[in-house]
Amino acid sequence: MATPLEQTTPGPPALDEKDLEILRLLQNDAKLTVRDIASRIHLSATPTHERIKRLEKLGVIRQYAALLDHRMVNRGIMVLCQITLKDHDRKTARGFIEAVMQFEEVIECYNISGEFDFLLKIVTGSMESYHHFIVNHLNEIRGIGQTKSSFVMDTVKQTHRLI
Numbered sequence: 001m002a003t004p005l006e007q008t009t010p011g012p013p014a015l016d017e018k019d020l021e022i023l024r025l026l027q028n029d030a031k032l033t034v035r036d037i038a039s040r041i042h043l044s045a046t047p048t049h050e051r052i053k054r055l056e057k058l059g060v061i062r063q064y065a066a067l068l069d070h071r072m073v074n075r076g077i078m079v080l081c082q083i084t085l086k087d088h089d090r091k092t093a094r095g096f097i098e099a100v101m102q103f104e105e106v107i108e109c110y111n112i113s114g115e116f117d118f119l120l121k122i123v124t125g126s127m128e129s130y131h132h133f134i135v136n137h138l139n140e141i142r143g144i145g146q147t148k149s150s151f152v153m154d155t156v157k158q159t160h161r162l163i
Contacts, residue, residue, distance in 0.1 A: 012060075013058045013060060015060070018041055018043065018051065019051060019055060019060075020163055021040070021041045022037055022041060022048070022051055022052060022055065023055065023060070023061070023162075023163055024161075024163055025037050025040060025041070026052075026061065026064075027160065027161045027162070027163070028161070030064040030065070034048050034049045034052065037052070067160065070123045074125045075123035075124060075125055076125060076126070077123065077124045077125065077126060077127060077129070077130050077151065078121070078122070078123050078151070078152040078155075079120075079121075079122045079123075079124070079130060079149050079150065079151055079152065080119060080120070080121060080122075080149070080150045080152065081119070081120040081122055081138070081147055081148070081149045081150075082112075082115075082116035082118070082119055082120075082147065082148040082149075082150075083096070083116060083117055083118040083119075083120065083144060083146070083147055084115070084116050084117050084144075084145040084146040084147075085117045085118075085143050085144060085145055086143050086144070086145040087143055088117070092142075092143040093111075093117075095141070095142055095143060096118065096141055096143055096144070097109070099141045100118075100120065100141075103133070103137055103138075105122050105123060105124050105133050105137075106120050106121070106122055107121050107122070107123055108120070108121035109121075116146075116148070130149075134147070134149075
């Protein structure tokens with residue numbers, strides 16, 4: 001399995017207006033049936049189903065998921081943690097990525113440019129559990145130079161809609 005550092009992404013596939021309509025509908029409600037989608041985009045069920053399967057195969061649709069309110073599942077603390085690595089070689093980066101992938105508290109990880117190397121989105125149940133995570137898990141990863149935590153006070157906008 002390729003790590004994010006090794007992945008190469010081909011150009012985006014050609015999508016027509018029907019494909020885009022399907023994607024918009026599924027972004028808003030992934031539980032829509034093929035029949036519901038077909039009626040809304042004015043196609044029959046078979047070509048609609050074929051389009052959805054094609055979008056899945058191409059990787060345009062990566063997965064279907066339920067979006068949860070982190071506060072309702074005892075994850076009331078959300079933190080954006082910026083990380084700088086001591087060394088900028090493949091081995092250090094790969095070790096960091098492999099370690100972060102194992103932490104359930106980390107719900108998103110981005111390799112970024114600028115002052116820091118990575119940005120983590122972390123959710124935990126309390127300030128104490130975040131402290132435990134930093135001390136006993138994150139700081140145990142070999143090669144971390146600096147961390148900077150920003151606590152999310154309120155979510156102003158959050159969406160997964162891309163189109």
